[in-house]
Amino acid sequence: MSILKKALTTAALASALIAGSAYAQDGEKMRIALVAKALGIGFFEAANKGAQEAAAELGDVEIIYTGPTDTTAEGQIEVINSLIAQRVDAIAISANDTNALVPTLKKAMDRGITVISWDSGVAPEGRQMQLNPSSAPLIGNTIIKLAADHLPEGGDVAVLSATTTSTNQNTWIAEMDKVKGDYPNVNVVGTVYGDDLADKSYREAQGLMQTYPDLKAIIAPTSVGIVAAAQAVTDAGKVGQVNVTGLGLPSEMAGHVKSGASKSFAIWNPIDLGYSATMIAYHLAKGDATAEPGAVIPTGRMGEVTLDENTEAAMADPFTYDASNIDEFSSIF
Amino acid sequence: MTEQTGRQIPDRLTSPLSRALKSWEALLLVVAAAIFIANSLASPYFLDPWNLSDATFNFTEKAMIAFAMALLIISGEIDLSVGAIIALASTVMGLAMTAGAGTPVLVALGLGTGLACGAFNGLLVARFGLPSIVVTIGTMSLFRGISYIVLGDSAFTGYPASFGWFGQGYVFWVITVELVIFALAAIVFGVLLHRTNFGRMVYAIGNNATAARFSGIRVERIKFTLFLLTGLMSGIAAICLTSRLGSTRPSIAAGFELEVVTIVVLGGVSILGGSGSIPGVVLAAFVMGLVTFGLGLLNVPGIVMSIIVGALLIAVIALPRLWSMVRR
Numbered sequence: 001m002s003i004l005k006k007a008l009t010t011a012a013l014a015s016a017l018i019a020g021s022a023y024a025q026d027g028e029k030m031r032i033a034l035v036a037k038a039l040g041i042g043f044f045e046a047a048n049k050g051a052q053e054a055a056a057e058l059g060d061v062e063i064i065y066t067g068p069t070d071t072t073a074e075g076q077i078e079v080i081n082s083l084i085a086q087r088v089d090a091i092a093i094s095a096n097d098t099n100a101l102v103p104t105l106k107k108a109m110d111r112g113i114t115v116i117s118w119d120s121g122v123a124p125e126g127r128q129m130q131l132n133p134s135s136a137p138l139i140g141n142t143i144i145k146l147a148a149d150h151l152p153e154g155g156d157v158a159v160l161s162a163t164t165t166s167t168n169q170n171t172w173i174a175e176m177d178k179v180k181g182d183y184p185n186v187n188v189v190g191t192v193y194g195d196d197l198a199d200k201s202y203r204e205a206q207g208l209m210q211t212y213p214d215l216k217a218i219i220a221p222t223s224v225g226i227v228a229a230a231q232a233v234t235d236a237g238k239v240g241q242v243n244v245t246g247l248g249l250p251s252e253m254a255g256h257v258k259s260g261a262s263k264s265f266a267i268w269n270p271i272d273l274g275y276s277a278t279m280i281a282y283h284l285a286k287g288d289a290t291a292e293p294g295a296v297i298p299t300g301r302m303g304e305v306t307l308d309e310n311t312e313a314a315m316a317d318p319f320t321y322d323a324s325n326i327d328e329f330s331s332i333f
Numbered sequence: 334m335t336e337q338t339g340r341q342i343p344d345r346l347t348s349p350l351s352r353a354l355k356s357w358e359a360l361l362l363v364v365a366a367a368i369f370i371a372n373s374l375a376s377p378y379f380l381d382p383w384n385l386s387d388a389t390f391n392f393t394e395k396a397m398i399a400f401a402m403a404l405l406i407i408s409g410e411i412d413l414s415v416g417a418i419i420a421l422a423s424t425v426m427g428l429a430m431t432a433g434a435g436t437p438v439l440v441a442l443g444l445g446t447g448l449a450c451g452a453f454n455g456l457l458v459a460r461f462g463l464p465s466i467v468v469t470i471g472t473m474s475l476f477r478g479i480s481y482i483v484l485g486d487s488a489f490t491g492y493p494a495s496f497g498w499f500g501q502g503y504v505f506w507v508i509t510v511e512l513v514i515f516a517l518a519a520i521v522f523g524v525l526l527h528r529t530n531f532g533r534m535v536y537a538i539g540n541n542a543t544a545a546r547f548s549g550i551r552v553e554r555i556k557f558t559l560f561l562l563t564g565l566m567s568g569i570a571a572i573c574l575t576s577r578l579g580s581t582r583p584s585i586a587a588g589f590e591l592e593v594v595t596i597v598v599l600g601g602v603s604i605l606g607g608s609g610s611i612p613g614v615v616l617a618a619f620v621m622g623l624v625t626f627g628l629g630l631l632n633v634p635g636i637v638m639s640i641i642v643g644a645l646l647i648a649v650i651a652l653p654r655l656w657s658m659v660r661r
Contacts (some may be wrong), residue, residue: 039634072587080389082629085384086376099490099580103501123490177385284389 010268018220029062032281033083034274035076035121035306043333044094047119047274051092054278057300059196061282064088073097077104083113090114090281095122095192102126107108114285118277121312128284128291129307131277133268135314139221139247140175142318144183146245147217150263154185155216160229160246162196162222172221172294189215194225201228222325226265250321252332257323269319270333276302276315344583357601361616364649368620372627379630386507388626390577392596393511394570395589396618399596400522400564403614405559406597407526409539409606410465412454412560415567416589417476422446422571424480427489427581436495443572444565450476451564455557465560473590480583489581500577512572515618518566523611535559539606596621599646 034051036044048065055061064083068075073096083091084107091108095101095117105115105126114128121130134142147157159176161169173191180188189212194201201224207214209232218233220226226248233242234256244262256262279299283289289297293309305313321329372379379385398415405412423444426439430475434442450472457468502510526532537545538552546552570589573582600617602609624645 039636064632066632067635069639070588072584073582074574074586075635077578078625078629081387081390082632085378085381085387085626086630086632097578097580097582100490100578100582100585103497103577103579146515207424253660307440 028069029060030090030282030285031062031064031086031088031287032090032092032278033064033066033088034278035079035083035091036065037094037096038069038071038075039067041333042331043270046270046329046332047094047277050271050274050276051278053271054275054282054300058219058279058282061278063278068096071096073100076101076221080104080108084108084111087111088113090285092116092118092277092281093122094119096120102325108245113159114244114281116277116281116284116291118273124310129280129297130310130312131273131280131305132274132312132314133273134318136171136314137175137178138314138317139172139266140177141179141182142320143172143219143221143246144176144179144186144188145311146264146266146320147219147243148183148186150243150245151186154187156187156189157216157217157219158189158212158215159191160201160205160208160218160220160222161191161193162195162225166196166222169221171190175260191250194220194222194228196222196224198224198228201225202232204231205229206236209233209238209242218246220244220248222246223252223267226262227252227256230261233261234259247318249333250326250329251331251333254322254326257321257326264320264322266318266320268315269329272302272319273315275300276305280305280313336360348355358610358613358616360649360652361599361601361613361620364645365616365620365623368623368627372623372630375627379627382428382507382529384630385507386512388617388622389509389512391625392622393509394573394577395592395596395621396515397570397573397601398589398593399519399614399618400502400518400598400611401559401563402593403486403602403609403611404522404526404532404596405465405563406602406604407539407606407609408535408556408559409542410458410556410559412451412465412563412596413469413590413594414454414472414476415563415570415593416586417473417480418447418450418478418564418567419571419574419586419589420583421450421476422568423575423581423585424483424489424573424583426492426575428483430489430492430496436493439492439496440499440572443575444568446559447564447566447568447571449564450567451561452557454564455560458560459553472620476486477583480585484583485583490579492576492579496576497579498576500575501579501595511577514573516571518569518576519611519615526611531555531558536607538609539603560562564575570610592621595642595646599649 034048051063055063066079068079076096091113102123102125109115116129117127118131121301159173186261192204194204205268218229220229226246230244233239233244239259245265247254247267248265253262253265276299280297283297284291291311293307296304298304301318307313361546422443426443429439429442454469454472457463499510504510504513534550534555537550543551574586596617597614598604600614
């Protein structure tokens with residue numbers, strides 16, 4: 001009996017040490033701090049909603065949602081210092097500065113606190129893992145899929161991008177080209193550049209409709225371009241003929257979704273992001289997952305994420321917004 | 334020259350003013366003690382040496398500048414460019430670091446840039462007689478603008494490990510290097526203001542610059558020196574902050590100027606010039622640090638925190654005035 005007891009104690013001790021976390025499994029709730037870039041921003045309030053949802057699902061988790069008043073690194077450091085002082089179990093942060101937070105977050109990790117970054121990342125030495133909302137291949141696939149979904153008979157589609165040198169857009173379009181074969185009905189006729197300027201994007205969208213009279217959809221993987229294209233389609237009286245899709249912000253796109261100029265578009269969902277960040281922080285702090293390249297960490301209803309060689313992970317496909325959910329999200333961000 | 338008249342001015346001020354100052358500091362001490370006790374009761378994490386040590390970072394850098402700023406405000410001037418001086422000094426250090434400079438060179442450059450910026454402000458105010466609030470609003474954009482031109486949206490990282498000592502190091506146990514610099518600065522500026530002729534002259538200028546000039550005080554030279562000192566302290570703060578963050582971005586120390594002025598005013602320095610003390614500023618720094626850290630431990634949102642700090646500022650300043658009205 002005593003040997004068994006000893007063995008059990010040793011095992012418990014060992015596992016606690018291996019876990020290397022401050023999480024005391026004595027019935028107390030695990031405290032996970034969700035740190036925003038600044039308070040009072042709809043995107044982060046929505047992420048908090050997701051974190052609360054995850055906490056309710058996990059049961060033994062308390063979320064501390066906090067952040068500075070302004071989006072400064074100094075403000076976030078004060079917040080982190082007070083979280084270290086409270087000996088929270090995990091910190092999940094969207095960083096105002098990739099580098100300036102590193103010394104403070106290192107101190108947090110030294111004191112046994114699990115540290116992950118989400119949305120806006122921290123340099124690798126200052127966190128255990130970074131959760132990106134999505135990844136280039138997922139985005140590239142999503143934007144063409146959105147166009148294909150509303151083109152059962154297929155047809156011509158064109159891309160309205162930002163500038164010729166926009167790294168993000170170029171990567172996404174290149175990824176889209178890779179998977180074009182999966183959507184044989186969709187014929188991508190060309191790419192134009194609106195330079196992320198509203199008036200230039202508008203003129204380029206007009207030009208597309210004149211050059212390709214049979215155009216069925218415009219894909220704009222930029223929040224400026226998608227609004228301008230939707231406006232150009234509306235003004236040309238082509239709502240219903242030309243569908244505008246791509247990446248945009250719900251608050252800016254709500255009107256165009258309701259008018260039918262855009263049947264659907266995508267962007268990351270902050271609620272899912274806060275939810276997944278909480279799930280990951282929970283598993284890392286609990287010690288039943290480790291943040292190392294190749295590790296797979298469960299994220300509840302979102303499935304799971306796999307860490308790459310930089311211990312970064314992509315959460316999911318961008319979330320699709322259409323008439324059914326636009327009202328809910330347009331007030332958030 | 335004319336030392337006799339120089340001495341007469343403080344003589345006239347001594348008895349009523351010093352009593353008023355004493356009561357002010359007593360009030361601040363009571364406020365600080367009350368906040369300390371309230372914090373200890375409200376959070377089990379407050380009374381921990383390491384946590385209190387971490388908490389001092391909330392105010393040490395700002396308070397270093399606040400000492401020099403106190404002298405400047407007592408003399409009737411103000412410097413709103415201190416945050417921008419930090420940004421420029423940090424950028425210059427970053428440039429030198431990328432060129433391979435070691436810690437001693439970085440420190441010299443940080444101090445030098447602070448002094449140069451202070452001299453520029455001082456020259457415009459003292460030599461050309463321009464109003465300091467206008468000059469330093471201008472240099473606030475100018476100094477930070479240079480940082481933005483140099484850095485854009487990038488950052489300098491990779492400072493040498495030995496440079497980290499200033500902002501992350503400990504002298505012994507929980508006493509940080511920054512806390513020691515803060516204490517030394519408090520002593521130096523306290524002696525300078527309260528125990529030297531220079532300090533007397535600062536009060537004299539703040540009470541009546543014209544009378545001070547007729548008394549033979551070289552007003553311009555003293556004002557220039559005060560801007561130089563403020564620049565120097567901003568340079569020291571830049572070294573500490575850059576070392577603590579381990580990186581430089583042009584947005585570094587954004588909004589510091591207002592927090593520094595808040596500490597000075599909370600410390601009982603008249604914003605109109607002529608009165609105030611260094612012990613008051615020290616207490617005000619602790620009050621600000623304790624309030625923000627205590628509220629942070631309770632996870633009070635930052636927006637509510639700034640409301641509380643604002644209310645505290647108004648309350649502490651209005652209280653003596655209300656008190657004298659009631660007594661009348």
